[in-house]
Amino acid sequence: MALIVVVIGAVALGLGRGDSPDQPDDPNAGTSLATKKKVAVSDPANTALVRWVGGGLVDVVSIVPIGANGHTYEPIPADAMLVATADLYIENGKGLNEAVSSFVRANYRPGTPDVVLADVIPGDEIIATDSAEQIAAHGHAHSFNAHFWTDPVYASLYVDRIATALEAIDPANATTYRNRAQEFTSRMNAYDAAFRSAIASIPAQNRKLVVYHDSWSYFGRRYGIPVIGAIQPVSFSEPSADEVRRMINQIRNEAVPAFFGSEVFPSDVLESIASETGATYYSDLSDEELPGVAGTPEHSYEGMMIENVRLITSALGGDVSLLASLPLPEVIG
Ligand SMILES: [Zn+2]
Known part of the structure; x- marks a missing residue:
């Protein structure tokens, strides 16, 4: 029964294409694109990781454009639309770009899941960037080095978290997301060993x-x-x-x-x-x-x-x- 409904729906979409000014000549119209979830990612580096896990199955966009500076990019009004249509927001966190984080929180739809990748890093492994005097004066650090992904072991933790986030918004493809995360981790195990030998x-x-x-x-x-x-x-x-x-x-x-x-x-x-x-x-x-x-x-x-x-x-x-x-x-x- 369900199968018949899907087939009829696809035929109806196919026939309708071109009749409606709202449906441009998109070769994917009426196929999977219509149901693809949209994922907005804060920055280009993490966008590459999300693309690996979700490529082809979700639409992934970087709010900081490729080639722009991830720390200093200031969102423009057009980014509000991008954020408002996202089904999931993934950010690095730990102050990588506060302007982007607060802009996104002001513009996404209420209830949009918001994943902070840096949350997977053990707290006692996070490096503070305040001076020793500042930390002594406040009793704790206020600013942190947020570039966890340049460590392949941390990149694996990130990718695992990304897979969990994609599974939650798109359970139908959960197995693919999990397999890709596992594949990434096994690559990173090889990288970890080779990087260690090369640096040594x-x-x-x-x-x-x-x-x-x-x-x-x-x-x-x-x-x-x-x-x-x-x-x-x-x-x-x-x-x-x-x-x-x-x-x-x-x-x-x-x-x-x-x-x-x-x-x-x-x-x-x-x-x-x-x-x-x-x-x-x-x-x-x-x-x-x-x-x-x-x-x-x-x-x-x-x-x-x-x-x-x-x-x-x-x-x-x-x-x-x-x-x-x-x-x-x-x-x-
Ligand atoms: Zn940086």
Whole structure:
């Protein structure tokens, strides 16, 4: 009985297509697109993870456009429509972008599930970014490093949470979401082992990170390559002359052979630090922009992380062959 109803419904939609000005020539009209749930995600990095779990089965949109800066993007009025039509909102949380979070909460439909991925990270593993004085004065921290996803073990926790959230809004595809999450976790187990070996192959005196934007503290803690210096002020403004001077001294004192910027935070200051210190500056570490062309396996969280670890390993004198033959995801959706 139910089957007959579905068939008749599909035929009716098919016949109606083109007759109604409300139904443009969408090749998917009358098929699954009409019933696909919409998922709004706060930022590009987490959008890549949600696309892996939900690709083809849900529509996924990033509120911060790809290529825009995830911390400083201010929502525009058109984003309100995007948020108001979402069936699920997934955000990173822990202050990654407060402007986006509060804009979304002001614009989504009442009752829309709102998932904060950072909630899966154990509280005592979260790194505060307040100064020691600020923490002492308040008795607790107010600001935190929110870049959990650069650690593949945390990325697995994120993807597991994403699968649970998609199962709740779309139970019919629950098995697929769960299988994709498990597949991701097994890839991340391979990545975790390879990243550990690659970073360990860097000569001990070079095994430290100086970065412009500190999205690498969790990665660094996981693999024994601590972030010993980050130059970008929390306001995302250009560093002051004093901050630049401190960075130059630190690079000299620690004899750091290379330091890293990121493509979403270009800064001329880094070039001048390189010429003053003799350390090599690499501009293309990425914590949210995916490499390669959309629709290829490299254009993925996995592709991005392999590129990052390859860059860090080779710039600091390690063995990049340890990163060979890591599995990339198939292209879905
Ligand atoms: Zn960031």
